[in-house]
Amino acid sequence: MSLPVNSAITQWHDALDGIDPTPMQTTMRLSRLFHEVDGKITGNIKRFDLQPWQFDVLATLRRSGPLCASDLAESALISASALTNRIDRLIAQGLVTRDTDPHSRRRTLINLTPAGRELIDATLPSHLETCASAFPRLSAAEKAQLDALLAKALGEN
Numbered sequence: 001m002s003l004p005v006n007s008a009i010t011q012w013h014d015a016l017d018g019i020d021p022t023p024m025q026t027t028m029r030l031s032r033l034f035h036e037v038d039g040k041i042t043g044n045i046k047r048f049d050l051q052p053w054q055f056d057v058l059a060t061l062r063r064s065g066p067l068c069a070s071d072l073a074e075s076a077l078i079s080a081s082a083l084t085n086r087i088d089r090l091i092a093q094g095l096v097t098r099d100t101d102p103h104s105r106r107r108t109l110i111n112l113t114p115a116g117r118e119l120i121d122a123t124l125p126s127h128l129e130t131c132a133s134a135f136p137r138l139s140a141a142e143k144a145q146l147d148a149l150l151a152k153a154l155g156e157n
């Protein structure tokens with residue numbers, strides 16, 4: 001178990017002569033929370049024999065429908081260079097296809113196959129349960145407040 005943030009900040013106060021370490025406490029808490037939640041989400045995704053990147057791509061295509069590679073990379077928060085290899089791997093697994101855009105023969109769209117859709121649909125209920133239980137110490141109102149504050153910090157308001 002890692003040291004509680006309050007204890008770490010107290011130690012930093014003692015170690016740093018005249019420098020206030022309290023600005024670190026929020027980032028320390030966010031980092032610890034991220035690792036805790038990410039571990040739960042990743043563990044759940046792996047139960048379905050998926051890696052997090054596979055889940056992200058399949059989930060993005062499930063919610064968005066067919067996308068060109070650049071839009072998929074942007075929407076799934078993946079670099080375009082990394083996406084090409086990942087798409088090739090998903091094609092080899094029979095989870096997605098590359099198809100010519102019916103509206104523009106110069107564009108290629110990435111589509112879920114029926115197997116890809118079935119797999120992502122099988123993971124979503126469990127994924128949503130994992131997300132819903134990610135903050136057991138917070139009330140519904142506190143979760144909404146946290147979400148609003150995080151959106152504000154990210155400039156999404």
